[in-house]
Structures are given as C-alpha cells and as structure tokens.
Amino acid sequence: MRYLATAVALAALPLTLSPAVAQVTPTIVADGAILDVTAQGETTRVPDVATIRAGVVTQGATAAAALAENAKRMAGVLEALKRAGVAPRDNRTASVSLSPQYRYTDGQPPVVTGYQASNSVAIRFRDIAKAGAILDALVTEGANQIDGPTLSIDQPEAALDEARADAVKRARTRAELYARAAGLSVSRILSISEAGQNDGSTPQPIMFNNRAMAAGMDASTRVVPGETEVTVSVNVRFLLK
Template identity: 35%
Template sequence: MKFFTASTFAAMATMTAAPALAATVEIASQGPVIELTVSENVTTSPDIVTIGAGVTTEARTAVEAMRQNSAEMRAVIDRIKSLGVDDKDIQTTGINLNARYDYNRQTQQQVFRGYQVSNRVSVKLREIDETGRVLDALVSAGATDLNGPSFSIEDDAAAKDEARKRAVTKAQERAKAYAGMLGYNGVKVLSISEVIRGSSPMPQMMMRAPAEESAEASAPVQPGQVSTGVNITIKFEMAGSGG
C-alpha cells in the first residue's frame, strides 16, 4: 500500500525539575521536561463505499402507506442483492410513519392529508468502480432518496501503524532539537498518550428524485483519497549536561 503523509506539530514546552506523572505511576525526572503533541495523517485509496437508499410513500391510511412502502422497498432490496451485495452489507437504518397535513389558508386550519412512510437502508459496496451503476439501479428500482457516497478503508491498521511510527519519530526529533538548543545531550521518554482518528469523511452527494427521472448515464463518482491518523502526546526528560 502506498502512503502519502501530512503532519502538523503543536509543541508546548515546560521547563521544570518536578516529578512527571504517567497514568498512576510517578516517574522522577532529573532534568527539564518537554511535552510535545504531534498529529500525523496518512492518506490512501479507499476500498469501501457506503451509500444510503430509501423509499418514501404516502397513502390515505397508515396501513396502506405501510403496505405500499414495504412492497416498493422490497423491490429496492431485491435489486441491491441482484447486484451481488451480500446480506451482511445491507442494513436497515430507519423506518418512519408520520401523519401529513395541509394548511388551509381560508379556514386557517390543518387538513389531514394522509400518512407518509419512509424506509431507509445503508449499503456497503466493495467494488468502488460500480458505485455509479448501483446508484442508477437503485433509482430505477424505485428508490426515492439517496445519500452518500461515503468512502472508507476496510482495514486501516496498516495506515494507523504508519502514522504512529512517523509521529513518534518526529516527536523524538523535535525533542532532541530542543534539548540540543539548551545544551543537553539527549532525551528520555517519561510518558506517551495517543488519540486515534478514523477515516476522514468525504463530501457527500445527496439526491432526491422519482424513479422515472433516473439518468441515462451512470452518476459520475470520484473516490479520491481518505485520511486516517493519530495524535500523540509524549513527555520527554532532557538528559546529559545542561547549558
């Protein structure tokens, strides 16, 4: 896997001879202490895309609205499965039933119109190149609401390890540089903490259209790159002769 990195530093240095605390263990420091916070990001190509699809229907009664919605949503799910998507990658995310009213300006009263039912599923695709075709197929099958796509990495452990490695290296280099400026020969780690950041969300495309207005050509989709990374805070003790 090919990685590209971007890093930022936030350093706050405190010169003190007081003991340093790491969790509940007290570590006595002999020299000045410096604390550095480093953020490291690793970007790579995504291998998972998640899209949302839904069906919204209206009818005079709640029973009819639910019956109609169930039939149309079943057609959408069947279409998703026909495209090779496994059951484990299809998840219902919400079913809503609401009464609908119109406002009569003359009488200044609400007039009951019927019931609206919406049913939504989240679909995980493992073939990113098929995203546009799948979106079009969903609309053709009766989906009235689409959102996404959201790109991610199935297993970002390697990317996190790379970000972690580079963050530690940069923190050590920066700590040694500070120590050298002040006449010390090296540094010793007193404590380290980490905050892991998951894959950064990408801008989402959102669409709402009736099935009969589906596009003739597949919707263009560009996966780009996704970013994952870590924030680490390391406390170093300056060692050796001081200036």
C-alpha cells in the same frame, strides 16, 4: 507526505524569554527537564469499502396505503440490489417511519391530509467500482432518498500504526530541535498517549439530491475512490538533560 504543525510545551529549560513573547513556569524534576510535545502523524490508503444509504418515501391517503406502497417499492429496491451483486448480509435496515401529514389554516386546528411512510437501508460493499451501477439501479427502481457513498478502509489498524509511528518520529524530531536550542539533549521518552485518530473514513459522503434523482442518473455514473488520509495525534513527554 507533507509535514504537519506540531504544538510544543516546554518546561524547566534554562531559557530567558521576554514577557512579550512567552512565559514559562519551570517544572523541576530530579534528573533533568521535561518537554511535552503534541504531534500528528499520517499515512494514506485507497478506500476499499463503500456504504450507501438508500430509501423510499411514499405518500398515501391512509397509513395503510402509504405503508403498502412503500413496501412494494422497497421490495423492488432490494431486488435491484440483489441483481447488482449485493449480498443480503450487506443490506441492513437503517430506518422505518410513518407520520401524518397536516394542512394548516389560520385560526383552525390542523387537519390530517394523508400519511408519509419512509424506509431506508444501509448497503455495504467492497467493490467500489460497482457504486455507480448500484446507484443507477436504486434510482431506476424508485429509491428517492440516497446518501453516499461513504468511503472507508475496512481494516485500518495497519495504517493507524504507520501513522502512530510517524507521529512519534515527528515528536522526537521536534524535541531534539528544542533540546539543542536550549543546550540540552533528549535523554528518553517518559510517556506516550494517543490524543485522537482518523481511520480514513470520508468526512462528508457524496450527496445526490431528489431533483437529480427525479431526472434520472446517467447510466455511467462513476465513483472514484482516490486516496484518504489516516492520521493519529500523540502526546509525548521527553526527559531532557
């Protein structure tokens, strides 16, 4: 586990600092000095949930024709997901849209040339090893918009708690270092507040563009989960004596 940078704000310590280096405005408390430390802790997990967003975009001369073709192809996509072992409860409609398509000519009003229909679903599954087969099935059945998979941790609380404990440990280690440098010691923690967290969700999903899908994806498409970092930032206030 690598060490992360820790930001420290120190008040009321008997230090003499050059104005070119730092300027400290003392905060006097009744029984000591206050030290504020911001630290980040981390741990790692292997993602156990994948989410893919897949859809069908169709064109038609009329709105009805575009929607009918879209519905037909989307039914094939949903059937392919069923054959791939994805339970119906793990499919959720993400978006449905219908919009006119225009031809623009200089000096003339736009002319409607047809309609575009779009329908997409969010697919969630726990067996990440199936991601490649599901992607292949989607493309085979005519899905021409695919985003993902996004990999995440289904129940991240235990990992977040590990990261919280690590963050407080790092904060205390840094507080003790500064206290020793100032000729003081850490008396106790006055407060702890959480400043932010990352529950291990993939920051950017893997993307497959339309050109790759049109050419057809290899039947052995693989998705490797690897490890993801779970991080928590905390602000800890210490009392020094």
